[in-house]
Amino acid sequence: MPFCLQRCAYCDFASYALNALPEGLSFTSYADALIKEAGLAAGEHGSLRFTTIYIGGGTPSLMPLDELQRVVAAMREAFDVSRLKEFTLEANPDTLGRDKLRQWSELGVTRLSVGIQSLSDRSLRELGRSYSSGGALTAFYELADELSAFDLSFDLLLNVPWQKPLQVLDDIRTLYAFEPAHFSLYSLKVEPGTPLAMRVANEPGLAPDNDRFADEMNAAEELLEESGFARYEISNFARDGKWSLHNLTYWRGGDYLGLGVNATGCINSVRTRNHREFADYRAALSQDALPIAERTELSETERAFERLMLALRTTWGISRDAFAAGIWEKLQARAEELAARHPQLIVVAPGRIALTSGGMNVEHALVVELAEGVF
Numbered sequence: 376m377p378f379c380l381q382r383c384a385y386c387d388f389a390s391y392a393l394n395a396l397p398e399g400l401s402f403t404s405y406a407d408a409l410i411k412e413a414g415l416a417a418g419e420h421g422s423l424r425f426t427t428i429y430i431g432g433g434t435p436s437l438m439p440l441d442e443l444q445r446v447v448a449a450m451r452e453a454f455d456v457s458r459l460k461e462f463t464l465e466a467n468p469d470t471l472g473r474d475k476l477r478q479w480s481e482l483g484v485t486r487l488s489v490g491i492q493s494l495s496d497r498s499l500r501e502l503g504r505s506y507s508s509g510g511a512l513t514a515f516y517e518l519a520d521e522l523s524a525f526d527l528s529f530d531l532l533l534n535v536p537w538q539k540p541l542q543v544l545d546d547i548r549t550l551y552a553f554e555p556a557h558f559s560l561y562s563l564k565v566e567p568g569t570p571l572a573m574r575v576a577n578e579p580g581l582a583p584d585n586d587r588f589a590d591e592m593n594a595a596e597e598l599l600e601e602s603g604f605a606r607y608e609i610s611n612f613a614r615d616g617k618w619s620l621h622n623l624t625y626w627r628g629g630d631y632l633g634l635g636v637n638a639t640g641c642i643n644s645v646r647t648r649n650h651r652e653f654a655d656y657r658a659a660l661s662q663d664a665l666p667i668a669e670r671t672e673l674s675e676t677e678r679a680f681e682r683l684m685l686a687l688r689t690t691w692g693i694s695r696d697a698f699a700a701g702i703w704e705k706l707q708a709r710a711e712e713l714a715a716r717h718p719q720l721i722v723v724a725p726g727r728i729a730l731t732s733g734g735m736n737v738e739h740a741l742v743v744e745l746a747e748g749v750f
């Protein structure tokens with residue numbers, strides 16, 4: 376949902392501040408567009424069955440309930456969601472409310488992914504977030520009963536130059552009070568064209584620091600593991616097996632459908648990306664066409680490489696049955712060579728190759744080495 380209270384300094388997502396919406400974009404027009412797109416997608420693909428729904432991008436928790444209800448009802452009509460296992464909604468702390476939380480639960484939402492990012496007020500201000508740490512924590516305390524109806528996930532940023540190193544550990548400990556099932560930890564990135572990129576160009580000392588990131592990630596992992604959270608993906612930690620099922624589908628190379636501006640999907644080896652600008656997105660729909668800006672048919676080799684790259688992000692790694700005969704044997708031989716040189720980074724078991732936690736920290740380099748001569 377491409378609506379935000381304000382634009383954060385580091386963000387390059389396709390979203391708009393509420394006071395700067397492009398012509399024609401409103402909650403209602405966007406809900407109308409999503410409903411139309413869902414109908415067209417159902418027509419294009421025939422019957423699609425989904426076990427997870429994820430409403431993300433921008434700040435979906437800003438969407439008025441009646442519009443959200445219309446969109447969800449249209450999804451339920453267009454697609455088979457009779458075996459839904461997980462329904463995630465992304466939310467920002469200052470958009471939560473008692474009624475909203477109750478109604479989201481009634482709508483079927485099972486999981487809330489809360490983009491808290493930091494509990495340092497200086498960082499929140501510099502990052503352009505729209506709330507203070509005190510405001511966020513007060514909201515969580517006041518809404519604790521309603522929040523307990525959901526599996527809670529918190530997003531936190533690492534490598535934020537306006538807070539002390541390892542501040543993330545204090546933030547995690549504070550957030551334990553709300554009994555989260557899941558944390559996602561990401562490095563602050565400097566995306567070209569953002570206000571942060573311009574600022575870093577003038578103040579290079581603010582540029583993200585790889586060593587600091589590694590120290591913070593390792594310390595956070597240790598703390599989280601002591602509290603029963605397992606690192607099941609490069610950036611994600613879950614307690615009691617509360618993985619993000621939606622993202623697991625993606626990391627395991629499953630098909631997924633994306634709806635909305637700039638949404639991506641991949642069905643039957645065809646990867647698509649929707650128009651980024653709302654005007655282009657809506658113009659396509661008004662002609663009864665899917666609003667796809669890019670469509671790429673992946674070859675079997677490309678799919679196999681993607682499967683390798685995505686699955687090695689997870690603790691389960693890759694298994695023999697995901698690859699054609701011939702490819703697996705080559706991968707296994709490469710993995711055994713690598714494991715002999717770096718036993719602390721990669722594990723080779725019968726029919727399975729996985730990265731250790733240390734290996735996940737350098738996943739990209741390991742994938743490049745593994746794939747050499749195989750694809």
Ligand code: SF4
Nearest residue numbers: 379382383386388433
């Ligand atoms: S709230 Fe999220 S999507 Fe919106 S501007 Fe900030 S980082 Fe981007």
